[in-house]
Structures are given as C-alpha cells and as structure tokens.
Amino acid sequence: MSAVTDGPAAPRAAGPGAEGRPARTRGTVLVVGTGLLGASAGLALRARGVDVALDDPSPTARALARDVGAGRPAGPAEDPSVVLVAAPPDVTADVVAARLRAHPRAVVTDVASVKGAVLDGVAAALARDGADPSAVRRYVGGHPMAGRERSGATSARADLFTGRPWVLVPPEGAPGGAAAPPGGVAGDPGGAAAGALERVLDVVADCRGVPVVMGAAAHDEAVALVSHVPQVAASLVAARLLEAPSGAVALAGQGLRDVTRIAASDPGLWVQILGANAAPVARALHALRSDLDAVLGALDALAADGAALGARARVARAIDEGGAGVARVPGKHGADPVPVEVVAVLVPDEPGSLARLFADVADLGVSVEDVKLEHAPGRLLGLAELSVLPAGRPRLEAELPPRGWRVAG
C-alpha cells in the first residue's frame, strides 16, 4: 500500500508536536494556486499547525492539494491573515490585486520569479478597477528560491523551502519597487507596510525559508544573473546539438550534461519569466555578448593565424574571469561552503553493496556530505564518490580496503 503518495491527507510531514517550535503565523493563510509551490507551503504550514485554506481555479488541483495534506478547501467567506498567491507569473498581478480587494484586512504575497513587473501590474490593476491605490501597501512581493523538476501538488514537499533563500520585497505605498532601506521601510506612516512585511516574514519562517529582504529592482537584476541568463545560455548551448551528427553527441561527458541540464525546463514558464524580466536579462545578455565577441574575435584570429598576437591572452582572460566568477557561487551548504574531499570507492552494481559501503563508512564514524554514483556501462562495477569532511578522507582510505573495498583514487 502506498499511503504516502496516494492516500487522502497523507502525513507527508511530522505533526506540529514533532517540529518542536510553535508557529509564528497567526490566523489563516489562504493559498491561492495549489501547484507545487502553493501545496508545499501548505504542507509546511500545516506541519506547524497553521490553519491553511486552499483555493485554485481548478477544482481538481484544489482537491489534490487537500488530499496530500496541504490544507482545507477555502470557504466562501474566508478572512485570512495572509494570502499566498502561487499562480503562474503572467496572471499573478491580477490575482494579487483581486485578493487585495477581496480581503481588505489581509496581507497578500506571491511567489512569482520576477518582482518589478508584478508590482507594477498590481498597481495598474488596482487603478484600472477603481480600487483604493493604498491597498498596494498590503502587498509584499515574494520569491522563494526553490523548485523541482516536477510540478503539481503531488510533487509538493513540506521541506521544499527549508534553508532556501526566500526574497521578500517590502511595500512602500507606491509602485516601483525601489531598494528597501536596511532596518525599515521609508515613508510608512502608521507602520502598515512594516506590519505587512512582519506577517509574511512569519509565514516564511514557518516554512523554514531564509528571508532575504530586497527591493524589486535589485531582485530582478539578481535573478537575471543567477537564474535567467544561465537558463538562456543552457538553451543556446543545447540548441547547437540539434544539427550535430549523432556520433558527435555520443562523445558527450558530464560537463555538457551539467551545462545543459536546465535546458530541459518548461518553455511556457520560461517565456513568461523572461518576458516579465526582459530589461534586466537583456542588459546582462548584452554584457555576455560583448565578452563572447571578444572570445570570438580571438578565436577567429587564431583560426586564421595560429600565432595571432594577443589572441590567446584574450581567451585566457575570459576563462580566468569565469573561474573568478564561479568562485563566488555559494556551495550547497549556503554562503559558507563546507570544505569536503572526495573518496572514490568501487562498488559492485548489485542491491546491498551500497548499504554495506555506507554501513562500513558509518562504522568508521565518518559522515558523508554528498554521494555521486557512476555506473560503468557493460561492467558490474560502479563508482561511489563520497564527499566527506577532510578529516574523514584518510580514515576511509586506510580503513575501507581492509574491509574489502577498493578505494579508487
């Protein structure tokens, strides 16, 4: 019986008691849009005992979210403390504006991956509908940096946001999303905007996200660099493979796989995201193109004359700058990457051998930070690359071989 995935209201996360900390969120959180992100937030909040109401234009999606345990179906007259809009990016602004009007005492936030366009869209929608423009001060833009390859409530996880940055754009009473001053929000008589931010911070904390407060423009520039430009680059590199002979593609290694992995993402979603963040992405891509032109000029020169003066230096500069840039990327453990060393162990490709390996490793008191498995086609051996803290490496290298393991390097 597969109760966890299929059963109604399956216990995907421990109950409130098991979490060991009471919820910070007061009142009801109304989740509008019960796909992967909305349902995951519902699961996380339910795990802390928060009352979660679920709404979605699709009755099926809403029922699915209820069935996985993300909350209860919303009633006709909800009075939520916070509305979490988890709709597709291109309808988010309209849904946020509608919810600001429908729930005059609620703070409304969203999860769309661009923030300036949504903020402008909310203000425009309120104006269009003749609503009180100050309602926008109850809107806190949000963007959790979390996701999965799969979508929908059935892929939701209570820990989807755990330890992940969750950007919040504080309201300022006016559209535009300028940078938030540190420690507070300017021009906020009565503290309404600050109070709105506080409520959403509580929701983020209860989802175990790591709040990052920044202005809409700063956010959009940042995601252009760390998310949207990499996406475009991955797609462009992968597109080059379309007309390659299959013998060429057969030479692919891990480098190509890593660079192009995200090129398999949903085109519909990405058109929405890139369209909504067009200006920052275009700025970054223009800069990238000018670097590309420098490399291309050097390679053209080298193709014509293998000793072309200065050409190799220009290529080296591009590679050097890339190395310096990648050094700024935080590791999987956050901004302060834990140094790890890799121990490669040959593993027979059969059930039980990994279990024996991990049992031996645990026996030696060594904690594994990461594992990568490589299967060798046509051979009954795989390679397990164990990332361990530096102190663990000599221990494994000394103690695994006597236990019958071949340590490969």
Place this chain on the structure above:
Amino acid sequence: MSAVTDGPAAPRAAGPGAEGRPARTRGTVLVVGTGLLGASAGLALRARGVDVALDDPSPTARALARDVGAGRPAGPAEDPSVVLVAAPPDVTADVVAARLRAHPRAVVTDVASVKGAVLDGVAAALARDGADPSAVRRYVGGHPMAGRERSGATSARADLFTGRPWVLVPPEGAPGGAAAPPGGVAGDPGGAAAGALERVLDVVADCRGVPVVMGAAAHDEAVALVSHVPQVAASLVAARLLEAPSGAVALAGQGLRDVTRIAASDPGLWVQILGANAAPVARALHALRSDLDAVLGALDALAADGAALGARARVARAIDEGGAGVARVPGKHGADPVPVEVVAVLVPDEPGSLARLFADVADLGVSVEDVKLEHAPGRLLGLAELSVLPAGRPRLEAELPPRGWRVAG
C-alpha cells in the same frame, strides 16, 4: 596506515588474474607523460599484466607514477609496441614526431583533446626534421573522453577510461585527418595504417575504453559542440557574477551551479585546447551568437513594449530548441539512457543513517541507480534522492515508511 594512497607501488587495481581476460596488447607500452591520463592508462594496462614503461620530462612525475603502480621507469633503449603520448596539448605534436623517429617499429598515439592540429603538427615536425614523411602512418590520433577535476599521477585511476568513449583517428599516410571510411582505411598499401590502428585498439580495449573511430575533422567539430562551446558558455555566464552584488550571488541555486561548474577548470589547459581548435569552436560560437542575437532582439523589444508582436514566440523558439537539443544528450548509461524515477527520503544527518537507508532499500530488492544528497542548513535532516528503476519506486514508497523512513514526495 594509508597504504593505498601513500605506499610505493600501491595495489590500486586487482592483479591480472582478477580481471578475468588476458591482455590484447602485445609487447611494451611506453607511456610518455605520466600525469593523470598517462598514469591511469598505466594502471589499467598493468592490471592486465601488460609491460608498461614510464617516461616524463619531470623525474618526480615519473617516480610518482611508478610509486602508484602505473609501470616501471623506461630504460635508455626501449623497443615498445605502442607509445602513448600523454603530454600537454601544445607539445603533443612535437613529442609524437620525436617518438615516431626514436621508435621506428612502434605505433604512436596520443590523448590530446584536439586532433587536426596535432596531425598537422606531426607532419610538419617530421618534415622540419628531415624525417621520412611516411612515419606519420604509424601515428594514430587518440582522445579518451575521460578526466577528473584533479590532475597528476596521484589522482590516477585504473578505471578512469572504463566505459568511456575513446576516439581514434586512423592514419591515412597523409596529414589532414579526413573522415575514415567504415571498415577500413583507403590508400593503405600493405595495411600498415590498418595494422597501426589495430595495435591502438588493443590498448584501448585493455584500458576498457569504448573505441570510436572517426576522422580528425569530425572529431574536432564534435568536441567543439560537446565540450569546448559548453566550456566557453560556462565561463561567460560565470564571469557575469564578478560584478554582481553579493546579495545577488546568495540567491544562486542548483541551476547556476550546474551551468557554471566547469568554469572552474584550468585556464592554461583551456587556452591550449581552444587555441588548437579555434576554427570549429569559432564556427559553433558564431552560430550560438546568432541565436543569442535573436533572443536579445526579442528581449529588447519586450523591454520597450511588453506586448511586442512575435517577441515571445522568438524567445519560446530558443527555449524549445534547447529542450530538443538536450534530449539528444545521452544519459550516464551511454546512448541508451535507462529510465529512472526519483524517491526522496528524509535522512537524519548523522553517521549510520544512510547505511540504514541503503540496507533497507537493498532488503527490498531495489537497485539504486544514483543518489543525490541535500543537506538542509541549520537542520538535522538531509534529503536523499534515490534514482531507481520505475518498478522500484512504488515498492520504496510503500515499504520504506513502515520501516520508519519519511518519503518526501
């Protein structure tokens, strides 16, 4: 005692008997250049009982390779059957030519990641030194698609080439590296060139590589697409991070990490590689730039007018083509990727818990194809994503929870 890494002539691989198949290679293989690739080939060949002689301009590097068990130091009068030149790309042609002259009965091969430039260079060096130009018919260009982040004989592994494509460019008696006809080599009186290819095929087989016979030009076009262009793209994307505010870089997720990982590669090596393959890389990058310009034009139009006609379609096309391209990349199991499904399990972050998990998984008869571990910062739980064959997923989802595991989605 850490005999495996530090001891002299450490038994990194099983002895010949354990491999269960006699060596195909006859006579001595002389490895010239005992870094990662040369020493790994030595280890693989020694494991089959092949006589391996080691040479390197650096006596330290040569002694290190001997100490890890890659072979014996070369004597002053070696008469090898095959010379494997594993020198840096920019000196490979001269070393190959020198060895063709020094060992008139030997076949010479190399491991440089470009082939046309080396082939031209070998012919030029032979002509420059007044050697018999037909000596080039004993040169078989080689390029094993294998490597590691770390270099040097101390990182060498007997299984480095196992299951990996190893490109071989058959000689044709003339420089240029045109495509090899299937099943044989044209214009090869006496079969000298074919005999040369056979000898190197034996070495590749004994290293457990998967030989891929192709012409030099086809090889260079292929690696431009699957290796050199991704490298340049990764560097260019990573370079954009150099001037980003640190708050922006802190938003980095797995997508950015994957796209930019290889940007951390050795700049010196890459300048050599890109310089030696300038024309094919430039061709591919020009095509990439014209795709980039299409996207940029669309984004510029959208930045000016969010409803710009046709702009979203142009963006969608680029993302679509990327998706179609990445679908051509073979999976880790080679050209015929095995379909796997992911089961995510919450794992306490302590020694022994992974061992228990793998023991339970093995107990259920499920074979794990791949593992990804995610640690949640500030929390005593990690997430193990187990890739299993589709049939294994329902079994794990049904049977792991009764054993105390929380399956996350």
